C-alpha cells in the first residue's frame with residue numbers, strides 16, 4: 001500500500017478531533033458531525049496546514065507543486081456502524097483526470113471492518129475504457145475487492161495515496177464504531193483528461209510558494225443579482241446558488257433585481273441593452289442559464305452591453 005507519512009498528519013488529526021470533541025458519533029447527529037467537519041475545514045489553522053501538507057504531497061508525487069491544483073475544501077466521510085458507504089469506483093469515473101492523486105486521511109476508528117478497500121495492486125479488471133460498462137460490473141468489482149489484503153489501514157502519522165484509476169470504496173461497516181476520515185485531490189492544472197472546473201481548485205502560485213484561490217473574473221466588480229420567478233423556477237434555490245457562488249469567489253453583490261415575469265424578460269432585456277436601473281453595474285449574475293432560457297435562446301438578444309454570468313455553470317452567458 002502506498003502510505004505517505006508526515007508529522008503534519010498528526011497535527012491535522014488533532015485539529016479535527018478537537019472540533020469533534022464531545023459530539024456523539026451516532027446517526028441522528030450526522031448533520032451536526034458533518035457541519036462540524038466543514039467548520040474545521042474552513043478554519044484558519046486547518047487551512048494553513050492543509051495547504052502546506054498538500055505541497056509536501058505534490059512535491060513527492062510530481063517532483064514539484066509547480067502547475068498543480070488542490071481541492072478547495074476536503075471531502076468529509078462519516079461511516080456509521082452497520083451501514084453501507086461509498087460504492088466501489090475509481091475517481092476517474094467521476095471526472096478526475098489521469099494526473100490526479102487522492103489523499104485519504106484517517107481521523108477516528110479507521111480499523112479493520114470500518115475502513116475502506118482499495119485495489120492497490122490493480123489486479124481487478126475495471127473496464128475503464130469500456131463502453132459496455134454496466135452495474136453488473138460494479139457488483140463483480142465490489143465482491144472482488146472485499147478481501148483483507150485490500151483494507152486500507154494507514155500506520156500512525158500516515159495517509160493513503162492513490163491515483164485516479166485505482167478502484168476503491170467502503171462496502172459495509174461491520175464494526176460498532178463510526179469511522180471518520182476525509183480525502184482530497186491534487187491534480188495537474190493542464191490535465192486534458194479532467195472534466196473538473198478548475199475554478200473550484202486552489203492553484204499553486206510559485207511567487208508566494210502556496211496554494212491560492214485564483215481571483216475570479218468578476219472579482220472587484222459591481223454585481224447585480226438577478227432573480228426570476230415563474231413556474232418551475234424556485235427563487236429560494238436561485239438565491240442560495242448566487243449567494244454561495246459570490247461567497248466562494250469573494251464577489252460583491254451591489255444590488256438585487258427581480259424580473260417582471262408577467263411581461264417576459266423586460267428587466268433582463270433593458271439591462272442587457274444598456275438601460276440603467278438603480279446603479280451602474282459591471283456584471284449581472286443569474287443562477288443558471290435555464291432561469292431565462294427563452295431570453296437566451298432568442299437570437300434578438302445575442303449581445304449584451306453588460307456581461308451576464310451564470311453561477312451554476314460558472315460561465316459568461318452573454
Ligand SMILES: [Fe+2]
Nearest residue numbers: 089090091168
Ligand atoms: Fe473516490
